[in-house]
Amino acid sequence: MKVEGAAAAAFKDTVAKEGGSMPAREELAMAALTPEEFDLFADVGRVRRVYAGDVLFRRGELGTTMYVVVKGAIDLDFGDDLIVKRLGPAEFFGELGLLIGDHARSAEASVPVDGELLELHHEEFQRLVEREPGMVCYFLRRAIMRVVLNEQGLIRRLRRRNQDLESALDNLRATAHQLQQTEVLIRTDELTGLANRRGMTRHLADRRRNGAMSGLGLLLVDCDSFKQINDDHGHLVGDRVLQSVANILRSVSGAGDVACRLGGDEFALLIKATTREEVMRIAEFVLTTAQGLQRMGHTPPLICSLSIGACLVGPEGDFNDWYAHADAALYRAKRDGGNRVEWQDSRSLPA
Numbered sequence: 001m002k003v004e005g006a007a008a009a010a011f012k013d014t015v016a017k018e019g020g021s022m023p024a025r026e027e028l029a030m031a032a033l034t035p036e037e038f039d040l041f042a043d044v045g046r047v048r049r050v051y052a053g054d055v056l057f058r059r060g061e062l063g064t065t066m067y068v069v070v071k072g073a074i075d076l077d078f079g080d081d082l083i084v085k086r087l088g089p090a091e092f093f094g095e096l097g098l099l100i101g102d103h104a105r106s107a108e109a110s111v112p113v114d115g116e117l118l119e120l121h122h123e124e125f126q127r128l129v130e131r132e133p134g135m136v137c138y139f140l141r142r143a144i145m146r147v148v149l150n151e152q153g154l155i156r157r158l159r160r161r162n163q164d165l166e167s168a169l170d171n172l173r174a175t176a177h178q179l180q181q182t183e184v185l186i187r188t189d190e191l192t193g194l195a196n197r198r199g200m201t202r203h204l205a206d207r208r209r210n211g212a213m214s215g216l217g218l219l220l221v222d223c224d225s226f227k228q229i230n231d232d233h234g235h236l237v238g239d240r241v242l243q244s245v246a247n248i249l250r251s252v253s254g255a256g257d258v259a260c261r262l263g264g265d266e267f268a269l270l271i272k273a274t275t276r277e278e279v280m281r282i283a284e285f286v287l288t289t290a291q292g293l294q295r296m297g298h299t300p301p302l303i304c305s306l307s308i309g310a311c312l313v314g315p316e317g318d319f320n321d322w323y324a325h326a327d328a329a330l331y332r333a334k335r336d337g338g339n340r341v342e343w344q345d346s347r348s349l350p351a
């Protein structure tokens, strides 16, 4: 349909009103028709009035029509979190539908304000080609460039988003690592690297959850006259002695056993054992290893003699009950001069 110069005049008028000048050269080159092209398109296209709220087409719909904005504006929504692109007078869209044929629209085109469009179908475009092949060729070049630039823009945005995601992932990994470190720190004794009381409690909670509470033995290990070592040689030497005790306990701990510093000069070792002999064998080993180190006669001392209370523990009761059993034996070991192991039978614990 021929619209004479009416659409062209409207377009020029709108451009003058809205922009005060013609669109910038590079914008014209990409998204807008030149006035000459507009005249030509207006000559073959049909004018369509559009109203705020109209939707010309939706994403994914097949279409064969291209449009040029004469008056008003059109919003192209590419979906997801891509920005909505607003087109103004002389800008064209939907050209791929026209050029390719049944092309799935990549954006939803909606009308934000009342306005006018030029519609071009395949036949009209064919007439353009016949009339002004040179101009159409120039238009096609720009249309292709626009598609390429859009693609490149999309790739850049995806790359940026990918980088953002990667750095978010790195942050998450770092935070998870920090949390893991913190988790390890709060259940570890700083001086010796053994579990602390909290670590032992968590270990037992895990065991209880996994139904692995039977077949365990407990050693309660206390340094003899440790205060004297601190008093005679200073705190650092005392620290070193505590570390030596920790090393002995660590060396006898098998997989699933837990060596723990309960606090001060008191340690606990929870081991897998089903008989008194098994528990006592480990306890004797700890005792004699400390004795052997002591016999080396280092000054300042690397170790001190130990008192150990030993018992078997059952699934019934909690750590406090087990501690009371082992502590009864430890009390006897201390009372009888230290540097020894005492056994506590769970049935013969005084009330």
Ligand SMILES: Nc1nc2c(ncn2[C@@H]2O[C@H](COP(=O)(O)OP(=O)(O)OP(=O)(O)O)[C@@H](O)[C@H]2O)c(=O)[nH]1
Binding pocket: 191, 222, 223, 224, 225, 226, 227, 228, 230, 234, 235, 236, 237, 238, 239, 242, 263, 264, 265, 334, 338
């Ligand atoms: N060097 C050092 N000393 C500590 C630490 N924690 C606690 N102590 C000291 O360990 C000492 C323990 O003293 P006591 O409970 O009287 O024990 P002991 O001297 O071994 O006496 P017996 O157990 O009866 O043989 C105290 O003097 C505490 O100050 C530590 O981390 N490092």
